[in-house]
Amino acid sequence: MKNAFLAAVLTLASLAFALDGQIGIHDPSTIVLCDGKYYTFGTGGSSLVSDDGWTWSRGVAPGRRGMAPDIIHIDDRYYMYVSANIGAQPKAAVNMISNRTLDPNAPGYKWVEGGVVASSDGIEDCNAIDPGVFLDPTDGRLWLVYGSYFGYIRLVELDPRTGKRLNPNDQPRNIAINCEASSMMYHDGWYYLLATHGSCCRGADSGYNIRIGRSRKVTGPFLDHMGIDMIKGGGKLFVGSRGRVVGPGHFSLLDLEDGVQKFSCHYEADLDRGGASVLDIRPLLWRDGWPVAGENVKEGTYEIESVRTGTALELAVEGVPVGGRSRMPRRGGGGGGMFGGMDGVIPPQDVEQVSQNWPTGNIDLRLSNYMLQAQQKWTITPVANAGGYPGSPYFKIMIAGTDRALAATEEAELETVPTFTRTPEQLWRIEQLTDGSYRIMPKAIPNSKETLALSAVGSSFATLSRFDFKSDKQRWRLNTP
Amino acid sequence: MITIRRFLVPALGVAVGTVFLTMAATQQKSDRSQADTAHELARTLTHPATPTKAPDKDGFIRRWLVLEPIGANGLTQSVVQATVRKEYFPQQFTLIPHDGDKVNVEGTDLRWHAIDTRLYNVNLYHFAYALGKPTSNVLFWAATVVHCPKELTDVRLAIGSNAASVWWVNGKEVIGIYGDRQTVIDDGVSKRLTLKKGPNVVRCAVVNGGGATDFCARFLNKDDAPVKDFTVNLGVGME
Numbered sequence: 117m118k119n120a121f122l123a124a125v126l127t128l129a130s131l132a133f134a135l136d137g138q139i140g141i142h143d144p145s146t147i148v149l150c151d152g153k154y155y156t157f158g159t160g161g162s163s164l165v166s167d168d169g170w171t172w173s174r175g176v177a178p179g180r181r182g183m184a185p186d187i188i189h190i191d192d193r194y195y196m197y198v199s200a201n202i203g204a205q206p207k208a209a210v211n212m213i214s215n216r217t218l219d220p221n222a223p224g225y226k227w228v229e230g231g232v233v234a235s236s237d238g239i240e241d242c243n244a245i246d247p248g249v250f251l252d253p254t255d256g257r258l259w260l261v262y263g264s265y266f267g268y269i270r271l272v273e274l275d276p277r278t279g280k281r282l283n284p285n286d287q288p289r290n291i292a293i294n295c296e297a298s299s300m301m302y303h304d305g306w307y308y309l310l311a312t313h314g315s316c317c318r319g320a321d322s323g324y325n326i327r328i329g330r331s332r333k334v335t336g337p338f339l340d341h342m343g344i345d346m347i348k349g350g351g352k353l354f355v356g357s358r359g360r361v362v363g364p365g366h367f368s369l370l371d372l373e374d375g376v377q378k379f380s381c382h383y384e385a386d387l388d389r390g391g392a393s394v395l396d397i398r399p400l401l402w403r404d405g406w407p408v409a410g411e412n413v414k415e416g417t418y419e420i421e422s423v424r425t426g427t428a429l430e431l432a433v434e435g436v437p438v439g440g441r442s443r444m445p446r447r448g449g450g451g452g453g454m455f456g457g458m459d460g461v462i463p464p465q466d467v468e469q470v471s472q473n474w475p476t477g478n479i480d481l482r483l484s485n486y487m488l489q490a491q492q493k494w495t496i497t498p499v500a501n502a503g504g505y506p507g508s509p510y511f512k513i514m515i516a517g518t519d520r521a522l523a524a525t526e527e528a529e530l531e532t533v534p535t536f537t538r539t540p541e542q543l544w545r546i547e548q549l550t551d552g553s554y555r556i557m558p559k560a561i562p563n564s565k566e567t568l569a570l571s572a573v574g575s576s577f578a579t580l581s582r583f584d585f586k587s588d589k590q591r592w593r594l595n596t597p
Numbered sequence: 598m599i600t601i602r603r604f605l606v607p608a609l610g611v612a613v614g615t616v617f618l619t620m621a622a623t624q625q626k627s628d629r630s631q632a633d634t635a636h637e638l639a640r641t642l643t644h645p646a647t648p649t650k651a652p653d654k655d656g657f658i659r660r661w662l663v664l665e666p667i668g669a670n671g672l673t674q675s676v677v678q679a680t681v682r683k684e685y686f687p688q689q690f691t692l693i694p695h696d697g698d699k700v701n702v703e704g705t706d707l708r709w710h711a712i713d714t715r716l717y718n719v720n721l722y723h724f725a726y727a728l729g730k731p732t733s734n735v736l737f738w739a740a741t742v743v744h745c746p747k748e749l750t751d752v753r754l755a756i757g758s759n760a761a762s763v764w765w766v767n768g769k770e771v772i773g774i775y776g777d778r779q780t781v782i783d784d785g786v787s788k789r790l791t792l793k794k795g796p797n798v799v800r801c802a803v804v805n806g807g808g809a810t811d812f813c814a815r816f817l818n819k820d821d822a823p824v825k826d827f828t829v830n831l832g833v834g835m836e
Contacts, residue, residue: 205808265808265809266722266808266809267722267809293779293809294759294779294780294808294809294811295779313779314777314778314779315777315806323776323777323778344781344782348717348718348782349757349779349780349781349782349784350781350782351781
């Protein structure tokens, strides 16, 4: 009965604007890609699988059920680290299992036990659960962080060839205290330790929040922005509760192609899903050397401004000044003169009125100085049942107050069509980049398999071109109009 | 993920007796052949060996009298305030205890222990565990006496605690922090106060739900720098 209720809650909740499908999970692992599908694993043998990173469904339990697993893909194997209490807390152990594939239907799918890689004896100041595995991109060394309250977060080195403990007799290093769900990542010369503070498992009363310290060495010390060592309780807030979700925990990096970075976590309580614990994927930003939790695009009306040019994407039509040309102050005219304005409040431009002069068919696009005009304002709306990508559904991008939709052409150019018809070239992938700007890509280009992004070309025009992370041409800001 | 931590009392009640703390720790360690070499009990808390103790380089007070734990449930503000205002033993807000003093709480004798911590914080989990006492759903009373060579004005008491805690300086409540929280340095900071020349009593009540429990405390001056020109004297360490 309880499960039936949960299923009903999740089904209803899938209508909400968040990840779609069956996303109930606690303590999700790093999301990994295997043969074109995304996988994550949670406590109690739970797993989720997705074709696109947006719509998720229940997967198959891995070879070992336990608490808060983490997983990494190295060469031809997936190494999963699964913890379990093996007596009264804090007596626990982290076991490694491995597999060649995560697809239960694929040939060679078989979990192989790899043994214990870390443990706590129930007396020492550590609870060996909540593993987080980290492959150092600078030297290929493999590390495991683990621990959960009852003392220290610890670090041990693993063998990247086997996934097992490299030197079992080496003493673990203590790198943080009284937190859990730790994870590490590397960025621009710094090692970052992310750990979850607060309490879990109390629904909307859970105080979970994710905090960070950083170090020049993988072994620490990890200091927060105030210089407080995480081993003394320090930690800069990365993400806490907001909006309709309470208690984010269990950070994992999701490093996508082209320098696009995201992170996954679970919320202890999604208020739109009856307070269930759910998976989320959000953009990862970087500011002043610290990671910042970005936000997936929300439905709204925006100016789409090119970072390259500082100009706005607009219909290639003649603009009309807000308030109309007849209301423009004239030299020597009445009122307060040319700088005195006109009487009364000038209302926002009425798109119905000004669009009467626009062509009725397809209209090209260009970039122009933003002047608050109707042909410069775009309403971005998620499209139901059209698929998505990690963290978001596809969107339609329409001139505000009209049915006119942005579309890609088969020449890899841009146009607007009078009416949105849900074709793939009218669906857009909008992702926040690490500097806070956005990449905007059509789901498909007619008669093409290329993946291109909205791009400024010259100072006054826009096109579609290959995304270059180092260039501002494909970066856009979504400003309040 | 630590679901059990928050809801169950860990089964750690191995009796070691209410004897001298470091001896208890040593004995306990030897009793447990499986004990990890990193076990910190004996290393973080010791019996004071000197008459006075200066704060450490960061100003943290490392000498305290701690009463054996009393059962308590709840970490919300209203529950913690009610918990600490209940009278457990006579003169609980004015008593300056001595090492080895006993109080009777609801028919059970509980003992005050003078301890020095080798870290910036006082690990109450180590303290209770070494004594074979519960570590979860408990209330710890602790006190110390800060001796100032001159009056210190515009200082603030700055504390961190796992979990909720209430603090008094010279009998006046100055800090309360609530909820299930970890010890973070300078988590709770008092309004400006004056430490008088001579002895000043700092008292706290720490309530723990489950798992680790500890606290740290120091004074900050008007520039938020640690105050270090005082000593702690609990009348111990002279034997």
